[in-house]
Amino acid sequence: MSVARVAISALGSACLGLMAFYWTACEARAADVPDGFLVSEYGSGRATGYAEANKIITWGDTTHVAWLDCTASGFEVKMRSFDRTSGHWSPIYTISAAEDNHGGPALSVDSEGYLHVAYYPHHDAFRYRKSLYPNDASAWEDEVLVGQACTYPTLVCGPDDTLYLTGRESNVSPWVVNLYTKPAGSSWSGPTSILQADVGGYAHFMEALAWGPDHQTLHLSCRFYDAGSCHAVGYMKSTDFGQTWTRYDGTPITLPGTADTLDVIEMIDAADRSYFTNGMTLRSGAIAVDDSGVPYVLYNTLTGLSRPRQAWLATPDAGGGWQKQLLNDWVDGLPAGWGAGVYGGLTIDDRGRMHAVLQIADDTNEPNMFGTPSSELVWLESLDGGTSWTSRLLTDFDPVTPRWLPSIERPTGHNPVNVPGLIYTSGEKGDGLHDILEDDVFWVALSPMIPGDATRDGMVNEDDARRLAANWGSTSATWDMGDFDEDGTVGPADAAILAGNWSSSAGGAEASVPEPAVGLLWSVAVMLLASRRHIRQGS
Ligand SMILES: [Ca+2]
Numbered sequence: 138m139s140v141a142r143v144a145i146s147a148l149g150s151a152c153l154g155l156m157a158f159y160w161t162a163c164e165a166r167a168a169d170v171p172d173g174f175l176v177s178e179y180g181s182g183r184a185t186g187y188a189e190a191n192k193i194i195t196w197g198d199t200t201h202v203a204w205l206d207c208t209a210s211g212f213e214v215k216m217r218s219f220d221r222t223s224g225h226w227s228p229i230y231t232i233s234a235a236e237d238n239h240g241g242p243a244l245s246v247d248s249e250g251y252l253h254v255a256y257y258p259h260h261d262a263f264r265y266r267k268s269l270y271p272n273d274a275s276a277w278e279d280e281v282l283v284g285q286a287c288t289y290p291t292l293v294c295g296p297d298d299t300l301y302l303t304g305r306e307s308n309v310s311p312w313v314v315n316l317y318t319k320p321a322g323s324s325w326s327g328p329t330s331i332l333q334a335d336v337g338g339y340a341h342f343m344e345a346l347a348w349g350p351d352h353q354t355l356h357l358s359c360r361f362y363d364a365g366s367c368h369a370v371g372y373m374k375s376t377d378f379g380q381t382w383t384r385y386d387g388t389p390i391t392l393p394g395t396a397d398t399l400d401v402i403e404m405i406d407a408a409d410r411s412y413f414t415n416g417m418t419l420r421s422g423a424i425a426v427d428d429s430g431v432p433y434v435l436y437n438t439l440t441g442l443s444r445p446r447q448a449w450l451a452t453p454d455a456g457g458g459w460q461k462q463l464l465n466d467w468v469d470g471l472p473a474g475w476g477a478g479v480y481g482g483l484t485i486d487d488r489g490r491m492h493a494v495l496q497i498a499d500d501t502n503e504p505n506m507f508g509t510p511s512s513e514l515v516w517l518e519s520l521d522g523g524t525s526w527t528s529r530l531l532t533d534f535d536p537v538t539p540r541w542l543p544s545i546e547r548p549t550g551h552n553p554v555n556v557p558g559l560i561y562t563s564g565e566k567g568d569g570l571h572d573i574l575e576d577d578v579f580w581v582a583l584s585p586m587i588p589g590d591a592t593r594d595g596m597v598n599e600d601d602a603r604r605l606a607a608n609w610g611s612t613s614a615t616w617d618m619g620d621f622d623e624d625g626t627v628g629p630a631d632a633a634i635l636a637g638n639w640s641s642s643a644g645g646a647e648a649s650v651p652e653p654a655v656g657l658l659w660s661v662a663v664m665l666l667a668s669r670r671h672i673r674q675g676s
Pocket residue numbers: 510511512513534535536537538539540
């Protein structure tokens with residue numbers, strides 16, 4: 138090693154050491170929270186639920202995020218927008234009130250960039266609003282009521298900007314999933330009952346919608362959970378914009394579909410259900426379709442015979458059935474006795490990468506699973522169509538705080554997903570429907586592993602420099618601490634990687650201009666890079 142390089146490395150170390158000291162105070166708060174951007178500190182106990190409702194839309198360089206806050210005056214649907222070119226977040230916009238903690242939003246966008254959102258009820262009419270301006274969440278048209286006794290909206294947009302809204306409706310017995318449609322410029326019509334429980338009383342569906350690549354075929358996965366004995370995960374599709382539905386092989390389904398008429402992907406035998414009385418036996422709510430029109434359904438099982446909880450990815454096989462892959466096996470570092478499952482999310486981005494987000498939790502000691510304190514989030518990414526996966530923990534292990542209700546950005550018709558974002562709730566579920574809590578809501582970009590992006594927000598900037606500086610010299614380091622060459626330590630080589638990717642963002646745009654304090658790091662980084670280039674040229 139040349140004398141010059143040693144000197145420059147030493148200078149780099151000294152400068153970064155000083156910066157580590159300088160930033161210690163700033164880092165104290167950041168070290169207490171998981172990765173990502175803190176979108177809100179007033180999240181409700183279901184701030185980012187429910188998984189079937191898309192809550193993130195990226196249009197151009199702007200990402201819009203929707204969730205459910207609460208204040209002393211009640212529940213409010215909120216939105217906030219992130220400018221990926223400047224790295225700046227907008228103020229928080231209030232969309233409207235919601236009935237209780239079940240009233241969170243479903244978000245979509247049309248071909249002109251207008252945002253559409255459905256929200257509010259728990260056995261009441263959906264509320265719907267359209268943004269006044271394209272790609273702008275700050276102003277909205279008047280609220281419109283849809284349906285009568287609805288809960289859990291999903292919303293997607295067709296090629297002609299017709300909106301497709303589904304939700305559970307409880308004004309008939311047994312309860313149903315209804316589909317409402319709204320052609321561009323017209324009012325809402327419907328409903329068409331597309332799914333129905335077997336028996337009267339409480340029922341839950343978690344239906345999720347995804348377009349095929351033709352932007353005409355709708356793929357639907359759902360859960361059947363009712364007051365009787367039916368616990369199943371099913372699938373059906375429609376090639377005519379939701380008018381008629383079939384199984385995957387084209388067998389017609391008489392509407393409303395039931396657990397007897399859909400493709401049944403999973404059915405839990407009645408003898409295995411009694412262990413859990415809380416409805417966690419089967420959970421679903423996530424479907425994605427690849428560019429060949431093949432659907433993938435994410436769900437979990439949790440029975441007395443299959444603890445801990447198991448997350449499955451199902452896709453049609455050649456024999457008319459469904460092949461299932463156990464995703465738990467791909468979660469690195471999953472502690473013994475912990476399960477992986479949903480609430481979760483599934484997206485295939487515009488480069489064909491598959492992203493699954495799972496909630497992991499201590500199933501041995503916390504059998505409830507719903508907002509259980511141990512809950513953390515893990516991201517699985519597949520570059521080969523789901524054959525193999527790499528995993529990364531999105532949150533650290535905090536035994537007190539549930540990190541849960543992940544909602545991943547997904548395509549809803551006109552918003553191809555390049556780098557999916559994720560929002561999740563960090564905080565307790567509360568005891569009832571109306572608890573006023575102050576949960577944290579975080580946004581994270583599920584970026585390709587950009588070298589230097591320690592915080593994984595899709596950009597390499599001062600936040601990453603702070604992270605690296607705070608962990609300078611660590612000998613048991615992870616990527617998140619700044620060990621970008623993954624040699625276990627944080628040192629000059631990592632600083633050089635960070636500097637080499639400075640201002641890189643997931644969308645390829647430039648990040649914000651460095652602040653004065655960061656100029657110091659910038660100078661160090663340039664020297665380090667110059668050193669490396671000099672050595673290469675000299676060798
Ligand atoms: Ca936790």
